[in-house]
Amino acid sequence: MRCYEFAKVGDGYRLELRTRPDPVPAADRVVVRVRATSLNYRDLIHLQNKAGRDVSGRIPLSDGAGEVVAVGSDVTVVRVGDRVTANFFTAWERGRFDMKYHASALGGPGADGMLAELVDLPASALVPIPEYLSFEEAACLPCAAVTAWSALMDRGRLQKGDTVLALGTGGVSIFALQLGVAADCPVVVTSSSDEKLERAAKLGAANGINYRTHPDWEKEVHRLTGKHGxxxxxxxxxxxxxxxxxxxxAAGGHVALIGVLTGFGPPQDSLFPLVSKNATLSGIYVGSRENFVAMNEFLTAHQIRPVIDRAFAFAEATAAFAHLESGSHFGKIVVRLP
Ligand SMILES: NC(=O)c1ccc[n+]([C@@H]2O[C@H](COP(=O)([O-])OP(=O)(O)OC[C@H]3O[C@@H](n4cnc5c(N)ncnc54)[C@H](OP(=O)(O)O)[C@@H]3O)[C@@H](O)[C@H]2O)c1
Incomplete structure (x- = not known):
């Protein structure tokens, strides 16, 4: 089977197309024929070696969707032909996070990812694809959508009418917008682009703030929310x-700390506003399989479809990464497999 691998070049990596033997599943594992994958900013972090993680020889991408083509002798939870995705951390099934789960993050230093024709996965990590979603749509869910879900629903306990602020219009933020709108919450979106803000408004954003033309965008947030925040x-x-x-x-509000789009450096100012506002700061790292399944029920109930900016062919995987790096996308970038 064909797959891409991260190959070291200078300080970073490049994608190299390789051939590996077709996997054969062990007793508790399955082989999935991947039909679509999606990219996340994390994959760019790996390619450009921004976090100093050794991913040499690893297959990239945490996110993929496909059909089961072989099951191990002990597997009862899925059958050949089932349409599945996999949880980002294959070992995190439910409950609180444990540091030992890090090694099971697909497409990272400890585990091969999805940019391959066939992948070998633990059966316990698989998540059925909601019937109304295509493989391409389902491939958008494991990292970005589950992260937005954990941030707002699991850790944030979002209530109808709460106001939500989503920064930018990438994968995580557009899912946050869609989840917030479906939960009857006014969502404010920031973006570098007025055109993207118009697209966010069409998805139901209550307000948009261009963070280039309003570098003090927090003041706009206050203005738009009647000083409530x-x-x-x-x-x-x-x-x-x-x-x-x-x-x-707002006072008593929740900040879900997810990303590193401005880098891994420290905040520019004091964290004391958290104290004076009695606010909560949560660190979010994707979510458990249980979170993923709960999210799929919500997506299905609201018939939410991932927003795909562009789908690339398998042979164009390098171009897909370049498109992500350009930042010109809105929502998710997909790579299709034959
Ligand atoms: N902790 C976790 O579990 C987890 C999971 C997923 C992602 N992440 C992190 O979350 C971040 C977003 O990931 P993603 O995959 O959604 O990224 P993405 O799809 O590449 O989104 C990037 C978008 O964010 C916006 N942006 C860039 N710099 C910005 C800034 N300084 N201020 C506000 N918006 C900015 C831009 O939108 P506009 O063009 O509209 O300005 C850009 O297109 C990344 O840092 C990623 O590593 C973390």
Whole structure:
């Protein structure tokens, strides 16, 4: 079977197309024929070696969807022909996070990912694909959608009418917008682009703020919310945006710290606003299989479809990464398999 691998070049990596023997499942594992994958910013972090993780020889991408083509002798939870995705951390089935789960993150230093024709996965990590979703749509869910779900629903306990702030219009943020809108919550979206803000409005965003033309966007958040601030911030920027997110959050609100779009550096200012506002700061790292299944029930009930910016062919995987790096996308970028 054909797959891509991260190959070291200079300080970073490049994608190299390789051939490996077709996997044969062990007793508790299954082989899935991958039909579609999707990219996340994390995959770019790996390619560019921004986090210093050794992914040499690993198959990239945490996110994929396909059909089961072989099952191990002990597997009873899925059958050949089932349409499945897999949880980002294959070992995190439910409950609290444990540091031992890190090694099971697909497409990372400890485990091969989905950018392959066939993948070998533990049966316990598989998640059925909701019937109304295509393989391409389902391939968008494991990292970005589950992260938005954990941030807002699991850890944030989002209530109808709460205000939500989503930073930017990438994968996680567009899912946060869709989840918030489905839960009857006003969502404020920031973006570098007025055109993207118009697209967010069509998806139901209550307000948009261009963070280029409004560098003090936290002031706009206050203006738009009648000085209340937002009840939830989906914080994908990291140290470079956290100070403004803390200024944007309402008293008693929740900031879900997810991303590193501004890098891995520290916040620019004091964290004291968390104290004075009695606010909560949660670190979010995707979610458990149980979270994924709960999210799929919600997506199905609201018939939410992932927003796919563009789908690339398997042979164009490198171009798909370049498109992600350009930041011109809105929502998710997909790579299809034959
Ligand atoms: N902890 C976790 O579990 C987890 C899971 C998923 C992702 N993440 C992290 O979350 C972040 C987003 O991931 P993603 O896959 O959704 O990324 P993505 O699809 O590549 O989204 C990037 C978008 O974010 C916006 N953006 C970039 N810099 C920004 C800034 N300084 N302020 C506000 N918005 C900015 C841009 O939107 P506009 O063009 O509209 O400006 C850009 O297109 C990444 O740092 C990723 O590593 C973490």
């Amino acid at each position: 937002v009840d939830h911030v989906v914080e994908v920027g990291g140290g470079g945006t956290l100070t403004k997110s803390l200024a944007s959050v």
